[in-house]
Amino acid sequence: MKLQTTCIICPRGCRLTVEDDLTVSGNSCPRGERYGRQEATDPRRSVSSTIRIDSTLVKMCPVHTSAPFPKAKIPALMEAIKPLSAKAPVHMGEAVCQNLLGTGIDLLISEDIER
Amino acid sequence: MKKTVDILIIGGGAAGLGAALGAVEAGAKEILLVDRKNRLGGILTQCVHSGFGLKVFGEELTGPEFASRLARKLAETPVEVWLNAFVLSISPAKEALISSRDGLYQVSAKTIIYATGCLERTPGMIQLPGTRPSGVLTAGLAQLYLNEYGYLPGKKAFILGSGDIGLIMARRLSLEGAKVLGVAEIMPYSNGLVRNKVQCLDDFGIPLYLSHTVSRVYGNHHLEAIDLVKVDEEGKIIQGTEEHIECDLLLLSVGLLPNVGILKNAGARIGESKGAAVDGSLMTSLPGVFSAGNSLHVHDLADEAYLEGIEAGKAAVNCLKGVPEHRTMTPLSHNENIGYLVPSYYDESYLGDLLIKFRCRRPKEKCVIMVIADGEIIKTINKISMLPSEMEIIRIPKKLLKNNLKTIEVILEDRL
Numbered sequence: 001m002k003l004q005t006t007c008i009i010c011p012r013g014c015r016l017t018v019e020d021d022l023t024v025s026g027n028s029c030p031r032g033e034r035y036g037r038q039e040a041t042d043p044r045r046s047v048s049s050t051i052r053i054d055s056t057l058v059k060m061c062p063v064h065t066s067a068p069f070p071k072a073k074i075p076a077l078m079e080a081i082k083p084l085s086a087k088a089p090v091h092m093g094e095a096v097c098q099n100l101l102g103t104g105i106d107l108l109i110s111e112d113i114e115r
Numbered sequence: 116m117k118k119t120v121d122i123l124i125i126g127g128g129a130a131g132l133g134a135a136l137g138a139v140e141a142g143a144k145e146i147l148l149v150d151r152k153n154r155l156g157g158i159l160t161q162c163v164h165s166g167f168g169l170k171v172f173g174e175e176l177t178g179p180e181f182a183s184r185l186a187r188k189l190a191e192t193p194v195e196v197w198l199n200a201f202v203l204s205i206s207p208a209k210e211a212l213i214s215s216r217d218g219l220y221q222v223s224a225k226t227i228i229y230a231t232g233c234l235e236r237t238p239g240m241i242q243l244p245g246t247r248p249s250g251v252l253t254a255g256l257a258q259l260y261l262n263e264y265g266y267l268p269g270k271k272a273f274i275l276g277s278g279d280i281g282l283i284m285a286r287r288l289s290l291e292g293a294k295v296l297g298v299a300e301i302m303p304y305s306n307g308l309v310r311n312k313v314q315c316l317d318d319f320g321i322p323l324y325l326s327h328t329v330s331r332v333y334g335n336h337h338l339e340a341i342d343l344v345k346v347d348e349e350g351k352i353i354q355g356t357e358e359h360i361e362c363d364l365l366l367l368s369v370g371l372l373p374n375v376g377i378l379k380n381a382g383a384r385i386g387e388s389k390g391a392a393v394d395g396s397l398m399t400s401l402p403g404v405f406s407a408g409n410s411l412h413v414h415d416l417a418d419e420a421y422l423e424g425i426e427a428g429k430a431a432v433n434c435l436k437g438v439p440e441h442r443t444m445t446p447l448s449h450n451e452n453i454g455y456l457v458p459s460y461y462d463e464s465y466l467g468d469l470l471i472k473f474r475c476r477r478p479k480e481k482c483v484i485m486v487i488a489d490g491e492i493i494k495t496i497n498k499i500s501m502l503p504s505e506m507e508i509i510r511i512p513k514k515l516l517k518n519n520l521k522t523i524e525v526i527l528e529d530r531l
Contacts, residue, residue: 011310048177050163052265060264064180092179092180110183113154
């Protein structure tokens with residue numbers, strides 16, 4: 001079925017139309033074409049959240065997925081990361097959890113928290 | 116206790132970090148950066164979502180990553196950083212009174228860069244009718260509670276104002292298990308980026324009520340409900356359209372205002388952006404005191420606040436040789452289609468290009484921007500569309516600006 005959607009790759013927000021044969025129109029750049037195809041076949045979103053951290057500076061540590069995550073599995077992802085916690089020092093880019101729900105996507109620390 | 120520095124930077128957020136790095140790059144040695152928080156990054160550390168860094172690093176980062184990258188850069192410089200320290204006052208002689216962990220300091224600086232960010236508009240400022248129970252808070256405060264303290268401030272939320280922080284919080288609350296009942300926007304168009312409407316509201320089935328506002332807040336101790344109403348073209352409430360909505364959290368995302376308290380107390384003139392009135396080098400009316408980032412005017416992107424900080428840092432170093440004795444201060448003006456513009460003045464003694472930043476007052480299609488100096492058009496830019504939520508930046512090369520200019524005007528008009 002034909003899909004009408006808005007590209008979320010950059011702030012420009014192009015209106016995309018994706019046909020049944022996955023041809024994309026309305027995009028202003030190749031990234032929009034890739035996004036349109038992805039959205040029609042396997043929609044994904046980058047997910048950011050927080051986990052508890054043992055630190056003298058903060059209670060929560062920001063984390064994010066290493067790649068856009070399958071949209072349908074996001075509620076399960078939020079449940080899966082609820083019990084996670086970290087201990088300072090942590091550094092951005094370190095993996096807290098690998099291969100989340102079998103997707104091959106990792107959960108990464110977003111901030112340097114030294115103590 | 117006393118201390119002397121070349122450059123004092125107030126604020127360790129995007130603009131303050133930019134100012135420090137810009138000043139180091141321009142050759143300054145004795146720089147002190149002061150921030151009230153316990154770590155660098157300002158508001159970036161609570162903005163856990165991605166969307167930062169495209170302009171500066173060419174890749175999309177989360178707010179904390181953007182902050183940490185800049186903090187790592189800063190750690191390689193000789194800049195002295197005081198955290199958990201608060202600037203109580205500054206004077207036109209560039210003496211600052213600072214409360215720090217070690218006690219009270221009097222810091223004497225050759226130049227000061229003021230980069231204290233902005234404040235959220237409150238329920239009082241928009242004259243929100245009804246009671247003032249707990250559970251009514253600004254979107255950024257809710258973001259701090261949730262993302263840094265780990266508290267979910269409500270289970271059934273309504274959001275007033277479609278600014279990006281409100282939209283981002285709608286998604287964040289939904290992910291954490293709260294039900295977001297809707298977002299009301301008094302204007303007939305959304306104030307946030309289209310992509311934020313898509314991924315923060317549409318993805319979660321959250322309705323956006325355009326031309327709507329909250330006409331009443333109910334609850335004595337804690338918020339119990341609100342009335343949602345339609346407004347007409349002039350923004351006036353249409354009686355009889357009230358919809359009663361039960362909720363335990365009302366977030367306000369109704370605009371930001373530059374945080375200028377300390378600067379105003381020192382006697383700096385305020386411009387129409389509600390931040391300091393500055394010249395093209397970002398110097399305020401107090402010679403040797405600069406301002407950048409959201410304390411000067413509210414930016415769309417942290418990247419832009421950072422880049423403006425760099426400009427201020429370089430200009431401050433330029434000023435270390437001596438504050439210009441004579442500032443020409445040619446006023447910049449604009450027509451009614453422009454909401455505000457920065458800078459307020461052009462000082463010809465500054466050798467850099469003139470960067471003019473402004474917002475249109477209403478959404479515009481097919482329009483033209485003209486910069487006119489003493490009656491002569493020096494720059495024309497055609498635009499396909501413009502939105503008040505998107506800041507426009509025009510660079511006027513120094514060579515296009517003659518000396519002894521009386522006026523510089525920026526005109527925005529429909530294209531025929």
